[in-house]
Amino acid sequence: MQKSYSRDNTESFSLEGKLVVVLGAGRSGVAAANLSVARGARVCLYDSREEVSLQGIHEDIEVYTSATSQTGESVHSDYLVISPGIDTYGEFVRAFQQNAGELLGELELGYRFYDGTCIGITGTNGKTTTTELVAHILNKLGREALPCGNHGVPLSELVLSGAPEYAVVEVSSFQLETISTFRSAVSLWLNLAPDHLDRYPSMEAYREAKARIFEPLLPTDWKVSRKEEGLRFEQNHVTFSAATTEADYHYLEGRICGAEELQVDLQKTRLRGLHNVENAMAAIATVQCLGIEVNVPFEELMAGFAPPAHRCEFIRSLDGVEYINDSKSTNLHSLETALNAFTQPLIVIFGGKNKGLDYSPLKGKLAKNIKLCLSFGEIGSELESLFADEVQTQYCLSLEEAVLAARSNAQKGDYILFSPGTSSFDMYASYVARGEAFRSIVNDLS
Numbered sequence: 066m067q068k069s070y071s072r073d074n075t076e077s078f079s080l081e082g083k084l085v086v087v088l089g090a091g092r093s094g095v096a097a098a099n100l101s102v103a104r105g106a107r108v109c110l111y112d113s114r115e116e117v118s119l120q121g122i123h124e125d126i127e128v129y130t131s132a133t134s135q136t137g138e139s140v141h142s143d144y145l146v147i148s149p150g151i152d153t154y155g156e157f158v159r160a161f162q163q164n165a166g167e168l169l170g171e172l173e174l175g176y177r178f179y180d181g182t183c184i185g186i187t188g189t190n191g192k193t194t195t196t197e198l199v200a201h202i203l204n205k206l207g208r209e210a211l212p213c214g215n216h217g218v219p220l221s222e223l224v225l226s227g228a229p230e231y232a233v234v235e236v237s238s239f240q241l242e243t244i245s246t247f248r249s250a251v252s253l254w255l256n257l258a259p260d261h262l263d264r265y266p267s268m269e270a271y272r273e274a275k276a277r278i279f280e281p282l283l284p285t286d287w288k289v290s291r292k293e294e295g296l297r298f299e300q301n302h303v304t305f306s307a308a309t310t311e312a313d314y315h316y317l318e319g320r321i322c323g324a325e326e327l328q329v330d331l332q333k334t335r336l337r338g339l340h341n342v343e344n345a346m347a348a349i350a351t352v353q354c355l356g357i358e359v360n361v362p363f364e365e366l367m368a369g370f371a372p373p374a375h376r377c378e379f380i381r382s383l384d385g386v387e388y389i390n391d392s393k394s395t396n397l398h399s400l401e402t403a404l405n406a407f408t409q410p411l412i413v414i415f416g417g418k419n420k421g422l423d424y425s426p427l428k429g430k431l432a433k434n435i436k437l438c439l440s441f442g443e444i445g446s447e448l449e450s451l452f453a454d455e456v457q458t459q460y461c462l463s464l465e466e467a468v469l470a471a472r473s474n475a476q477k478g479d480y481i482l483f484s485p486g487t488s489s490f491d492m493y494a495s496y497v498a499r500g501e502a503f504r505s506i507v508n509d510l511s
């Protein structure tokens with residue numbers, strides 16, 4: 066696989082002497098405003114809140130608070146830049162757009178001033194892990210790469226701070242609504258599941274927003290997608306899947322197999338679960354599409370990488386039993402995703418605040434590999450009653466009691482999965498505090 070990527074869209078773009086209006090004084094908006102003023106524009110920053118922090122905002126930027134649609138009707142601009150959290154098609158943006166030139170998103174603005182190589186990663190689930198993993202592998206290979214975009218540092222902020230050779234960009238559907246020239250050497254589509262339907266009228270509209278990542282590409286740019294998504298391109302397209310060997314990158318006998326007789330054993334890494342198998346496949350495919358020489362086994366390149374904390378995070382192995390922290394699981398969908406991610410015998414710990422979720426859709430779907438469910442928290446007794454006729458279930462008075470019960474029932478080769486499936490506020494201040502409590506309890510086991 067050879068790299069065939071060049072940039073030709075930045076030379077003619079200039080903000081010198083232009084009036085730029087930025088909507089939203091969050092991190093993305095501030096980054097766009099600071100980049101614009103650094104490139105010679107006069108910049109006005111509008112936010113609907115009554116008060117915003119001025120920390121980090123360049124002194125030459127004019128900041129206006131309590132902005133409304135009525136405010137926008139009288140504002141003129143050469144460029145209108147919007148933050149991804151603001152509805153592109155809402156009344157607020159439409160008002161400011163009446164007397165504006167071109168509408169840009171922060172991602173598009175940053176891209177026009179970035180002269181390195183972009184890698185774009187989108188999907189409903191797994192974006193952050195895959196973005197971090199691609200950057201990790203590239204840095205291990207001696208290439209300067211930074212994760213940015215929807216995760217962590219906005220691209221505009223990265224450009225201002227000194228752009229690296231590779232920008233590994235996590236791209237949300239909101240950001241893709243406002244691209245026009247943003248183009249990646251490799252564009253990666255992980256998956257699509259129902260989400261953000263409060264912003265999009267249908268799944269098809271959500272899918273169309275995601276698919277915009279492919280619109281500015283040339284045929285010679287690389288496209289990477291999950292086989293099951295059904296995407297098709299005439300050239301430079303590779304697929305991955307943990308469910309079928311018909312994909313270019315697939316999972317066979319515990320190993321990732323792919324191009325150039327690739328075989329990767331993830332047991333030598335900290336990545337666990339079939340969803341992380343696919344994240345790893347996608348990352349490996351992306352690096353190979355870039356045409357970079359890889360003379361080190363991918364297991365070694367990924368050995369020091371850990372997924373973001375509390376997202377199916379491997380904590381430790383004790384007596385042949387692996388402990389997984391998925392405290393970020395705060396709803397039914399995330400719980401179901403975690404349950405489907407493992408084929409090993411499972412002991413599941415779930416429960417927490419009773420926030421009115423209906424867990425009955427899980428009945429009949431609990432995998433045969435689940436040996437025991439341990440429930441706790443405000444909703445714990447309800448979960449025990451709901452699933453008792455389907456799988457062995459035990460209600461515990463605390464998370465610590467649940468972990469100890471899991472250990473006493475586990476055998477070598479089992480996985481203990483902590484995936485609450487609801488929020489933490491009955492017992493913990495946040496999912497982070499809950500996950501750290503689980504980590505502490507597990508690490509204290511001997």
